[in-house]
Amino acid sequence: MARAFGGTLYAPRYVxxxxxxxxxxxxxxxxxxxxxxxxxxxxxxxxxxxxxDRCDVWRQMMSSFQRTNAHIGGGSLRIADDSEQLNPCRLxxxxxxxxxxxxxxxxxxxxxxxxxxxxxxxxxxAASTDVCRAVETWNVPLWVIRKENKNLVYNDSFAxxxxxxxxxxLSSTITSTMV
Numbered sequence: 170m171a172r173a174f175g176g177t178l179y180a181p182r183y184v185x186x187x188x189x190x191x192x193x194x195x196x197x198x199x200x201x202x203x204x205x206x207x208x209x210x211x212x213x214x215x216x217x218x219x220x221x222d223r224c225d226v227w228r229q230m231m232s233s234f235q236r237t238n239a240h241i242g243g244g245s246l247r248i249a250d251d252s253e254q255l256n257p258c259r260l261x262x263x264x265x266x267x268x269x270x271x272x273x274x275x276x277x278x279x280x281x282x283x284x285x286x287x288x289x290x291x292x293x294x295a296a297s298t299d300v301c302r303a304v305e306t307w308n309v310p311l312w313v314i315r316k317e318n319k320n321l322v323y324n325d326s327f328a329x330x331x332x333x334x335x336x337x338x339l340s341s342t343i344t345s346t347m348v
Contacts, residue, residue, distance in 0.1 A: 172242030174211070177229035179221075182213040193331055197255070198282065204249060224258035231256075254282075257290070277301035 170186040177183075188209045194201035211230075213221055231253070237243040239250070253259070267280035277300055278286040288294055288301035 170209075170211075170242060172244070173230060173233045173237075175242070176233045176236065177226075179213060179226060179229060182216065182221075184212040184214060186211055191328075193329075194249075195331075200282075201249070201251075227256055227258060275300075 171183065174180055174183040174186075186209050188207055190208050192206050192208070194204050194206040197206060211226060234241065234248050234252075239247050241248065267286050268284035270286060272278040272280055272286035276294075276298075277288060277292065279289050281287045291303060292301040293304045294301050
């Protein structure tokens with residue numbers, strides 16, 4: 170990523186890229202069967218005179234990838250052709266017809282991926298009949314060491330959200346800690 174940002178206007182301010190997690194791309198779009206989805210932070214030096222515009226960072230980063238034929242920093246990793254769907258500044262699709270149904274403007278719904286009505290980015294709801302409400306999200310680390318009397322030991326299955334070990338371990342851990 171450092172080489173990718175080296176060819177942008179943000180090169181002098183770029184410090185590091187911190188990967189938060191890696192997951193299957195189907196967690197974002199069910200039509201993406203292959204690859205890995207990286208959730209990461211771009212770290213830059215602060216500047217009061219020139220605050221970072223995340224939309225411009227995205228445009229600069231994607232331009233850098235285009236110059237290297239979709240290879241990250243000219244290396245061996247290649248981004249997907251439809252990565253633009255992940256653009257944090259992408260204009261949302263209009264309210265109305267959506268995959269044979271009509272989105273409910275009163276609930277704040279928008280059409281997602283041209284086929285399903287849901288809440289816009291940064292908003293959530295408990296049930297499909299509830300109004301979309303703005304939410305704040307933050308990462309919370311939690312170190313879990315034991316399930317009942319059994320010590321937990323990490324293996325690669327815990328990193329795979331599609332694996333049964335991941336699903337069973339996560340659901341039972343959350344259920345038991347919430348009670």
